[in-house]
Amino acid sequence: MAAVAPVPSGRLLACDGNEAAALAVALARVDMVAVYPITPQSSLVEYLAKFIADGRLQAELVDAEGEHSVLSVLQGAALAGARTFTATSGPGLAFMFEPYLRTPGLRLPIVMSIVTRDTLTPQCVWGGHQDAMSVREAGWVQMYCETVQEVLDTTIIAYRVAEQRDVMLPVNVCHDGNYLSYGTARIELPEQDAVDRFLGAPDVNWHAALDPDRPMAVDPLTGGPGGAGPATFVRYRRGQCAGMHRALDAIRDAHREWGRLTGRNHAPLIECYRMEDADFAIVTLGSMTGAAKDAVDEARAAHRRVGLVKVKTFRPFPATDVADALRKLRAFGVVDRSVDFAWNCGPLYREVVTALQGGTRSPTSRSFIGGLAGADLTVEHFQDVIETVGQMRDVAGPRDTVWLDAQE
Amino acid sequence: MPAYNTIVFHADRCDGCGKCMLACAQAKSASDSPQRARLEVLADDAGRFELAMCRQCADPECVPSCPAAALAKNAATGVIEWDHGKCIDCLLCTVGCSYAGIALDEAAGHVVKCDQCGGDPACVRACKPGALEYLTMARIYEEVGSLEDLFVQGLAGCQGCNTELVMRHTLRRVGPDTVVAAPPGCVPGMGAVGYNGLTGTKVPVFHPLLTNTAPMLAGLKRFYKRKGRQVTALALAGDGGAADVGFQSLSGAAERGEEILFLVIDNEGYMNTGMQRSSCTPYGAWTSTTPVGRESHGKSQDAKNLPLIMVEHRCAYVATASTAFMADFYLKLDRALQASKTGFAYLHVYSPCTTGWRFPSKKNIEVARKAVESNFVLLWEYTPTAGLRLTRSVDDPAPLSEYLEVLGKYRHLTPEQVAHLQRHIAENVATIKRHAVAEAPVSPASTPPGISSVRALQGPAASQA
Numbered sequence: 001m002a003a004v005a006p007v008p009s010g011r012l013l014a015c016d017g018n019e020a021a022a023l024a025v026a027l028a029r030v031d032m033v034a035v036y037p038i039t040p041q042s043s044l045v046e047y048l049a050k051f052i053a054d055g056r057l058q059a060e061l062v063d064a065e066g067e068h069s070v071l072s073v074l075q076g077a078a079l080a081g082a083r084t085f086t087a088t089s090g091p092g093l094a095f096m097f098e099p100y101l102r103t104p105g106l107r108l109p110i111v112m113s114i115v116t117r118d119t120l121t122p123q124c125v126w127g128g129h130q131d132a133m134s135v136r137e138a139g140w141v142q143m144y145c146e147t148v149q150e151v152l153d154t155t156i157i158a159y160r161v162a163e164q165r166d167v168m169l170p171v172n173v174c175h176d177g178n179y180l181s182y183g184t185a186r187i188e189l190p191e192q193d194a195v196d197r198f199l200g201a202p203d204v205n206w207h208a209a210l211d212p213d214r215p216m217a218v219d220p221l222t223g224g225p226g227g228a229g230p231a232t233f234v235r236y237r238r239g240q241c242a243g244m245h246r247a248l249d250a251i252r253d254a255h256r257e258w259g260r261l262t263g264r265n266h267a268p269l270i271e272c273y274r275m276e277d278a279d280f281a282i283v284t285l286g287s288m289t290g291a292a293k294d295a296v297d298e299a300r301a302a303h304r305r306v307g308l309v310k311v312k313t314f315r316p317f318p319a320t321d322v323a324d325a326l327r328k329l330r331a332f333g334v335v336d337r338s339v340d341f342a343w344n345c346g347p348l349y350r351e352v353v354t355a356l357q358g359g360t361r362s363p364t365s366r367s368f369i370g371g372l373a374g375a376d377l378t379v380e381h382f383q384d385v386i387e388t389v390g391q392m393r394d395v396a397g398p399r400d401t402v403w404l405d406a407q408e
Numbered sequence: 409m410p411a412y413n414t415i416v417f418h419a420d421r422c423d424g425c426g427k428c429m430l431a432c433a434q435a436k437s438a439s440d441s442p443q444r445a446r447l448e449v450l451a452d453d454a455g456r457f458e459l460a461m462c463r464q465c466a467d468p469e470c471v472p473s474c475p476a477a478a479l480a481k482n483a484a485t486g487v488i489e490w491d492h493g494k495c496i497d498c499l500l501c502t503v504g505c506s507y508a509g510i511a512l513d514e515a516a517g518h519v520v521k522c523d524q525c526g527g528d529p530a531c532v533r534a535c536k537p538g539a540l541e542y543l544t545m546a547r548i549y550e551e552v553g554s555l556e557d558l559f560v561q562g563l564a565g566c567q568g569c570n571t572e573l574v575m576r577h578t579l580r581r582v583g584p585d586t587v588v589a590a591p592p593g594c595v596p597g598m599g600a601v602g603y604n605g606l607t608g609t610k611v612p613v614f615h616p617l618l619t620n621t622a623p624m625l626a627g628l629k630r631f632y633k634r635k636g637r638q639v640t641a642l643a644l645a646g647d648g649g650a651a652d653v654g655f656q657s658l659s660g661a662a663e664r665g666e667e668i669l670f671l672v673i674d675n676e677g678y679m680n681t682g683m684q685r686s687s688c689t690p691y692g693a694w695t696s697t698t699p700v701g702r703e704s705h706g707k708s709q710d711a712k713n714l715p716l717i718m719v720e721h722r723c724a725y726v727a728t729a730s731t732a733f734m735a736d737f738y739l740k741l742d743r744a745l746q747a748s749k750t751g752f753a754y755l756h757v758y759s760p761c762t763t764g765w766r767f768p769s770k771k772n773i774e775v776a777r778k779a780v781e782s783n784f785v786l787l788w789e790y791t792p793t794a795g796l797r798l799t800r801s802v803d804d805p806a807p808l809s810e811y812l813e814v815l816g817k818y819r820h821l822t823p824e825q826v827a828h829l830q831r832h833i834a835e836n837v838a839t840i841k842r843h844a845v846a847e848a849p850v851s852p853a854s855t856p857p858g859i860s861s862v863r864a865l866q867g868p869a870a871s872q873a
Contacts, residue, residue, distance in 0.1 A: 031634070065660030069623035072657065074627055076624035210614055211639075217606075217609060218614045220604070220606070221615065224603075227604065
């Protein structure tokens with residue numbers, strides 16, 4: 001058989017975030033991809049299907065009949081030892097929820113892109129973080145990307161984190177529907193050799209396998225009111241939490257090593273942007289960060305002591321890093337692209353405020369919600385955020401959430 | 409000592425019609441004279457019937473009686489074979505036999521005896537009341553008896569549980585190079601997937617979600633195939649998960665032709681969780697969610713015909729089976745296993761539930777048999793090339809009342825409800841017959857149910873045993 005050119009590597013390319021993710025998956029040499037279409041992730045798996053159809057990616061493609069089966073297929077393949085990938089959005093993630101909940105407990109290092117989308121209802125096919133935020137307590141590692149380049153790099157990094165033996169957890173690489181899924185940018189493709197060295201061979205089922213050569217019962221029943229059952233359950237749960245906690249270091253180490261190999265140094269947990277001597281800050285997540293940085297630059301040019309903290313790793317939550325970055329400020333605002341219904345604020349805001357508890361002092365803060373349902377978060381929005389935060393007094397207590405696109 | 413297939417005579421079913429003798433004479437002597445048959449049905453003074461026929465004895469008297477060594481027992485088939493070339497026509501063998509199993513055929517001028525028609529006895533085919541039956545259980549004894557039981561001892565099924573029987577027989581046959589997926593239900597409930605660090609199965613076993621058994625096995629199987637490894641992906645599922653909440657993923661895997669052996673143990677409801685209704689629960693049945701009270705009288709809808717729906721997926725193999733007909737079950741299991749190497753194989757086994765159906769545990773096989781004999785359950789198989797065919801005749805069924813009266817879950821039925829069930833059974837029979845006519849090949853090579861299929865299977869079965 002004639003040699004088929006693999007996917008491009010080691011050069012520049014202009015592509016959107018979905019294609020960048022697909023290229024990363026191909027460079028990671030996955031064994032199996034299971035797919036089901038849903039906006040705005042569809043083109044991502046279409047790219048992968050085409051790579052496989054063209055022989056450029058040597059992997060098994062399963063066109064499942066729904067997202068529930070997509071993830072189930074990958075669970076079976078992973079228990080047989082396969083490196084696996086899929087992607088989903090919004091309602092697809094909701095439909096996948098049952099096997100999604102189970103994947104971290106099985107400690108299967110599956111990588112899945114969430115091309116983020118607002119959840120129904122109101123009916124909406126546009127971007128927003130509500131889907132990924134709705135599954136934030138399920139036990140997956142979740143990283144949010146700012147740029148197309150970061151989508152590509154993070155998707156590769158995700159496999160290294162997931163398969164690290166003291167982590168062994170599934171990873172969501174979240175990139176914003178519309179803005180990153182379809183936004184085209186110039187990216188640098190890593191060399192295939194560098195990716196191979198970075199990831200090594202798949203190391204997926206050493207701990208739990210469905211393999212006649214190593215017969216075992218995977219995930220037998222535990223629990224019950226007495227005997228060893230409850231303690232067994234607790235041992236598994238605590239182990240999962242420990243793996244999640246170790247993921248913080250694993251993510252840091254993987255980003256450092258990736259930077260050494262490629263020269264691209266993305267902030268692994270949080271990025272502090274112009275935070276030296278800042279009195280105020282904006283906290284961001286995902287692709288909105290670009291516009292927010294522009295607004296910060298403008299404010300700095302006007303001699304206002306404003307900085308920005310971008311949260312990249314949302315699960316596990318880098319509480320210490322976040323608290324250290326924000327504790328000395330006079331005030332900060334957190335901009336969420338989703339809603340925490342219970343607290344009437346943004347979910348990231350709630351996390352950040354929680355991270356600051358127990359410290360010597362907590363700066364005053366406010367939750368901003370914007371960019372829902374595909375709305376653009378512009379420089380002007382962040383100028384407003386900076387203005388509002390700058391006027392907040394140093395008093396504790398709840399403050400009303402600011403809805404950036406509200407028509408009052 | 410080896411076991412052999414044999415022709416058994418049920419005197420209570422015989423009506424003395426003599427068609428067996430006619431069929432034998434036609435098959436073996438090209439004659440329409442029953443006198444030329446190699447068996448004879450005789451009535452005694454009380455009107456009971458007896459059978460004069462070769463028993464193919466394990467320690468035959470005829471063989472040492474023969475001074476010319478013309479009779480010998482075939483070690484492979486168990487048939488006592490007569491060699492015309494050696495026979496000196498002394499008739500001493502006819503004196504030696506206590507069963508009148510070998511006799512002089514005056515027209516032929518020598519002795520004749522039954523040779524079981526090479527495994528497809530004409531007399532059995534001709535016997536409509538089922539008084540003559542060709543028992544092929546010997547194969548199970550020979551090929552499966554020595555295989556290892558791959559479940560641990562002491563699974564905690566209910567007393568008399570049929571599901572445990574199905575599981576153990578299935579996994580013995582399928583063998584150790586297997587991954588078992590047992591979704592929530594009675595199979596894991598009795599301990600097959602293990603508890604608190606212990607396993608109930610000697611092969612890799614997984615307790616998938618109720619909803620994702622088929623795709624989970626599909627991913628596993630595809631990866632092993634890609635790696636060049638032969639692993640059987642076996643689902644031991646219940647009817648609820650397969651027909652209800654897991655139906656989408658089952659349908660998807662079947663449509664994609666995933667190479668899985670998917671075995672559904674149908675006990676007509678969610679028995680493990682306390683006997684709730686499933687879409688496979690029959691009309692009228694009491695369950696804990698279709699209770700009997702002033703306003704309702706059991707389930708008010710008919711059962712979903714899941715195996716027939718699987719036929720519409722054009723699976724590589726689909727069959728129904730019953731534990732009361734183990735020889736038939738084993739044949740189908742073999743075919744399903746073979747089919748699962750190239751496509752989706754679906755086997756639907758009816759399994760009466762002593763606890764949930766409310767009948768004495770010792771009657772489980774009897775209930776399973778009566779379900780089939782009354783046409784409440786139909787036994788058939790399907791392949792895309794051969795089409796659908798009944799593997800047991802649906803003509804002349806036993807009265808439905810004989811089945812219903814054993815089961816507490818039908819105790820409340822009104823005559824109208826019984827009539828509804830009768831109509832539903834008639835519709836089922838008509839539907840299956842229509843499928844059988846429509847889908848079976850028109851070729852005369854199509855053979856009746858019986859031994860021809862056994863021979864076809866002996867190759868792969870023997871090589872795996």
